[in-house]
Amino acid sequence: MSGLRYIDDVVTLKLDTGKCTGCRMCTMVCPHAVFEPAERTVRIADRDRCIECGACARNCPEGAISLKPGVGCAAAIINGWIRGTEPSCDCG
Amino acid sequence: MSECCPPSVPCCGGGGGYSDTFEYGPQPFELGEAFTIAGPVPVVATALAREDRAEARRVRLNVGRDRSRVRPGLYAVGAPDDTSPVLVTGNYRLSFDAVRSAIPGLDAWILVVDSRGVNVWCAAGKGVFSTAEVVRSIRAVHLEQVVGHQRVILPQLAATGVAGHEVRAQTGFGVTWGPVRAADLPAFLSGGMKASPEMRRVRFPLAERAKLIGVELSVLWRPRTLAGVAALIAVVAALDWLAPAIATPLALAGIVAVLSVVVGSAVVPLLLPWIPGRMFSVKGAIAGAVLIGLALAAATSGRFPLYAWGLLAAGSALSAFVAMNFTGSSTFTSPSGVEWEMRRAIPAQVAAAVMGVALFVFGLWIAR
Numbered sequence: 001m002s003g004l005r006y007i008d009d010v011v012t013l014k015l016d017t018g019k020c021t022g023c024r025m026c027t028m029v030c031p032h033a034v035f036e037p038a039e040r041t042v043r044i045a046d047r048d049r050c051i052e053c054g055a056c057a058r059n060c061p062e063g064a065i066s067l068k069p070g071v072g073c074a075a076a077i078i079n080g081w082i083r084g085t086e087p088s089c090d091c092g
Numbered sequence: 093m094s095e096c097c098p099p100s101v102p103c104c105g106g107g108g109g110y111s112d113t114f115e116y117g118p119q120p121f122e123l124g125e126a127f128t129i130a131g132p133v134p135v136v137a138t139a140l141a142r143e144d145r146a147e148a149r150r151v152r153l154n155v156g157r158d159r160s161r162v163r164p165g166l167y168a169v170g171a172p173d174d175t176s177p178v179l180v181t182g183n184y185r186l187s188f189d190a191v192r193s194a195i196p197g198l199d200a201w202i203l204v205v206d207s208r209g210v211n212v213w214c215a216a217g218k219g220v221f222s223t224a225e226v227v228r229s230i231r232a233v234h235l236e237q238v239v240g241h242q243r244v245i246l247p248q249l250a251a252t253g254v255a256g257h258e259v260r261a262q263t264g265f266g267v268t269w270g271p272v273r274a275a276d277l278p279a280f281l282s283g284g285m286k287a288s289p290e291m292r293r294v295r296f297p298l299a300e301r302a303k304l305i306g307v308e309l310s311v312l313w314r315p316r317t318l319a320g321v322a323a324l325i326a327v328v329a330a331l332d333w334l335a336p337a338i339a340t341p342l343a344l345a346g347i348v349a350v351l352s353v354v355v356g357s358a359v360v361p362l363l364l365p366w367i368p369g370r371m372f373s374v375k376g377a378i379a380g381a382v383l384i385g386l387a388l389a390a391a392t393s394g395r396f397p398l399y400a401w402g403l404l405a406a407g408s409a410l411s412a413f414v415a416m417n418f419t420g421s422s423t424f425t426s427p428s429g430v431e432w433e434m435r436r437a438i439p440a441q442v443a444a445a446v447m448g449v450a451l452f453v454f455g456l457w458i459a460r
Contacts, residue, residue, distance in 0.1 A: 007429035029251035031294035052426040055251035070427030073420025
């Protein structure tokens with residue numbers, strides 16, 4: 001099922017290779033193999049596979065990864081639009 | 093379709109409310125007790141019993157899903173000692189059952205954190221399967237008294253909510269990221285706690301998509317839906333007597349509405365890789381147009397009157413909307429992508445629905 005892909009060129013994932021120390025934790029926690037080892041750091045192998053779950057950023061001890069993590073469900077986004085907030089599953 | 097809010101069901105699985113006041117039922121999977129310095133620990137079965145399977149079926153149909161929880165705390169599998177591995181999971185019943193049933197014949201501890209009855213990945217995404225929760229759980233069960241090592245194995249999908257280096261800093265227990273799927277635990281444990289690249293990948297095969305459609309379709313057996321269907325049947329029956337020309341189109345409208353939901357929440361998920369389009373709403377519109385078109389052609393004996401074109405437009409819009417909601421249950425969609433899709437798809441869906449309803453009414457009016 002690696003053939004299943006979503007929209008290209010939209011995700012907010014950013015990697016600051018200057019901060020990366022090459023611990024490779026991100027390659028372990030990413031569920032879609034977005035990162036791959038490079039010489040002394042990592043690099044983004046396939047950015048469009050990223051689902052912005054945020055596992056890499058949370059587990060990067062150097063803070064080299066940034067993204068806007070979020071809830072990927074349509075109803076949450078509609079909630080956010082209606083209330084002018086970030087997407088949220090809670091009815092509040 | 094998966095709805096975030098009512099009735100207390102979050103986007104993608106189980107639970108909702110906090111477990112502080114949750115009343116846990118009997119836990120029939122407990123076989124006895126193991127004794128540790130930190131106190132007695134329930135020993136649990138690794139074989140799934142008939143009631144476990146019945147529970148899984150109910151949960152898959154969205155019946156009592158938010159009450160399907162395991163009491164947080166430490167559990168034992170086999171006869172673990174102070175050298176045995178500690179497997180951490182959430183307290184959604186299906187998560188716990190997946191872990192214990194994956195490791196027959198092994199001796200291990202299972203540390204169940206309070207994920208509010210939500211599966212590991214969603215709970216981590218919602219911030220309830222968090223660093224703080226894992227730290228609190230480790231302290232609450234006095235894990236340092238139970239095992240001599242300083243290692244906990246967390247499911248990889250918890251990494252969205254848990255920072256491994258912070259758990260270590262706060263408890264002394266280092267986090268080893270286990271495989272995505274509990275079924276890979278035996279291979280992971282026997283392979284020196286190394287996960288193969290495949291064990292680290294989330295896939296979305298047909299079998300997993302099929303498991304989700306019961307919950308997606310459960311909107312159809314909500315009391316409100318059933319009441320609406322009953323009301324529509326009553327109206328159609330009355331019209332059949334008063335104004336027979338309107339009764340059939342109205343009955344067809346009800347059938348198209350149900351069919352649209354079935355297309356968006358079952359047909360699209362099942363046939364996901366084979367329906368054209370990246371956007372889920374495009375897939376829903378295509379599948380809806382084809383299947384609703386065939387159904388209407390059959391129902392009108394191929395005549396396809398004007399009102400049927402209206403139903404086709406409105407029905408396809410509805411199946412596009414319902415299919416778009418399945419992004420929340422899929423494993424490969426990004427929030428940025430979903431928002432990108434929605435900004436483009438919702439205006440088209442609204443336009444098609446308005447046009448369809450207008451065409452339906454106009455079609456009935458000229459057919460008087």
